[in-house]
Amino acid sequence: MGVTVLQQYPVPENKTGTYVIELLTKRILALGATQQGQFLVDCESYLSLPQMGTTKTVHILHNSEQPASVFSILESGTKNIHVIADGLFDLLMMKLSQHYTSKKQTKIESKGPRFELGDFCVKLGSVTMNQSFKGVLVEVEYRPCVMANAVWGLLREFLQGLLGPSVPVQPPQHLLSRMNEIYTPIDTIYQYLEHFSAYRKLTGLRSA
């Protein structure tokens, strides 16, 4: 498990998501990467019922990179609390349906091909919410290092080379405060949640 940076790639006007994915696939294959299957990150959000006081949101995320785990993030005002559990947590959420209702129409996921290039692992995900395409997320992981600060320069250079100069590469908001801490899988999940929340707010395609 190394440091992961999630970057959204703007889809140009009058181009489809598959076009962008194919374009990036060609680029990464030209660099000498090999495809290693597919990946999937999905997110479902549950709202607490008004009887419980202030409304809280629980996001349940799955990452195919950690197939045995279920990530849950509880949004309660200012603070986010996360719990990593095993697969039975999904069943527990079903039991809690009296208190938390699922917002089915906001189920959002990012899936696509997964590439390995030396120490890098690149995932090109097309984001869909209710079968409607929302945008493209590029995930780049540098596996040998667990400190974001130590590897950010390398990752930025790699991302710039892959995505082209038109895409501004900034450190993710979530990582800014945690640059000097050991990177854990939940940090990837937070990044996905950030982007997913942004996609949900928008109705059309996310351009920048």
Add this chain to the structure above:
Amino acid sequence: MANSVNISIEAPIENQIQEITYDGQEIYQAPLSMSENLARLAQKIDFAKSDDEFCNIKKEGESSSEVKSEEDKEPGYQSSLWPWDSVRNKLRNALTEVCVLADVLSIAKEKRYMVLDPIQPDSIESRPMVQVYGRKKALSAAGAVLLNGVERLRASETMRMTRNMPDFHIDLLRLRQNWRLKKVSNTIVGDLSYRTAGSKYSQTGVFEVTKAPEEQIAQAMSMNAAGPTPSALRVTVPPELQGVAFISVVCQKEQEEVVTATLSSSALNCPGTLPGDGAELHWQQKLEAAQNVLFCKELFARMAAEAVQLDASIPHMVVGNQIMATVLPGIQLLIGLCHNNGQNNNNSEAVKTKVVTSVSRCAPSPQPEERANKNEHDHVLEHSLHQLLRAVHHAHTHHPFPHPATGPLGPSKRRSLAGPMAADRYELLDMSKEQSLLEQIIQQAQHFFMRRRSEYVLDTIAKEVKDPLIVSHWNALNSPTQSCVKINIMAYGYDAVCRTSLVVHVGEKTLKCICRDGKVRHLSYELQELRDLIYCQIYQHQMTAVQAVGRCMGWQLLASSSHLGSGPVEPLGNASSCLLASPNGDRMIAIRCEPSVGIQVFIAQSPRKDFFVSELVQDKKWENLGGAFKEVKLEKMEGKNFLNKMELLMACLSSPS
């Protein structure tokens, strides 16, 4: 109803469950046959009511008889089709007879037309004497049985009391304490298999316990009066578990046997002590031997199955009672099952020759040597084979407890924590991997060879190279597949000045060397690589040591290079050199070290003594530059070792000339 719904009702197809066993298996009842079904239905008829209905049936019978007679006009067609036809006929005949009987009884009751008279029964001839004899005979037979039993009881009791004969029941109690027994009808059977200890081997280990004949006990007692009393028990083990078995592990290298490990229990280690006649053996030893046979068979069967399933680059071969696996190139591991089931009178010889033949096929060496080899076999592989299968058994019976008590039973603690710890797919894949017994034993054998090879290399280098000294310390604590050696390179008398140490981790197929400068080198199973590395380290040590000695002597290091670009290309490593100047700067020592040539030492001094003014260099001051280097004949010098010589040389050159 307009929208009526068709509902079909049918009996469930499955039969009734008779019993559910503890392992969840359901035992069904066989379906009822036609007659059983009829009998079951007939049981439901309430015969108490028949009185009233009998009349109804009669009336119906009268009314239906007309219909029946019409039906009878079409004979054969319907009667042959209808399965109840014969039943109906019989019932009708019975009804007719009952009706006639009722009529007769009613007529007889009126006593006008018929009178019933009692008939004298025929008197049976009674012969009292025959009866008496018959009873006497029966009683005497029963008495004989009782007397016989009493006699045997008394005999066994007196034998036990007076002649100190063993008691069957005491022996049975002892047997019961160590072995699983149960009574099946008239016999006592036991189970010596490892099933309860977690084995899943299909072969059963049932043995039977009987009482030994008294004559045999008496005979055995008279044979050796001084020895322990013979047992009153006789244990019969199935023929396939009789005799002795062991698993022999042979590693052979290019058609030559290197090591042999033999798996056997301690009793079987010296099979010569086992008497050939099984009957004389004590039951404990006999059962232990049979259990060992079963264990060896399970071990071998398991490994043979694994050998077939595993797809190694060089496929493993299973031929008869032997498994062949390639450990390292040129080295094979032979695992053989040797089982002698007691047909041969001389047990030990049969087993021995069997092993010898299996080996001598590949190694045509004289037999006495082979035997000597057998006796000093390595216990390590023997022990680990034992351990591996026992660990498998243990894992079968000892499941880790689920941490929430409601959690699933079975996954390891690591696996159950994988979710909350967010283990990625590689870790999960790692957890699902299970090594088979054969793979593990091959790894252990590989490690064994790697260790021996490294030992050999280090020992030969230590023998070849006297200066500096090579000291290797093997860690006493190691695992079956990993060990560690620390190598110290130092010169005698100068170990405080300079010592080079490096650590070599010996793995299964690779070596990992951690050098003094922190560099890690991975070496393959080839011996030469380790040899080269150690040689490079030795010359590096000499260079650093000479610099350290120079420092002690107050000499100044002018230059040093561990990778010299000049000179002929070295087969291994690079030449290194250093240049030292004496404290007052008038002498210089140059040392050049080439692994293939050795160490060369040159000296120069300034002002040079052979300075002559020439046309080009006229000024006298140039004599201070130092002259040409002259080689020192090290072998002619005094000194115990190189460093000693260098110290003497430096001391000599430091003194004012």
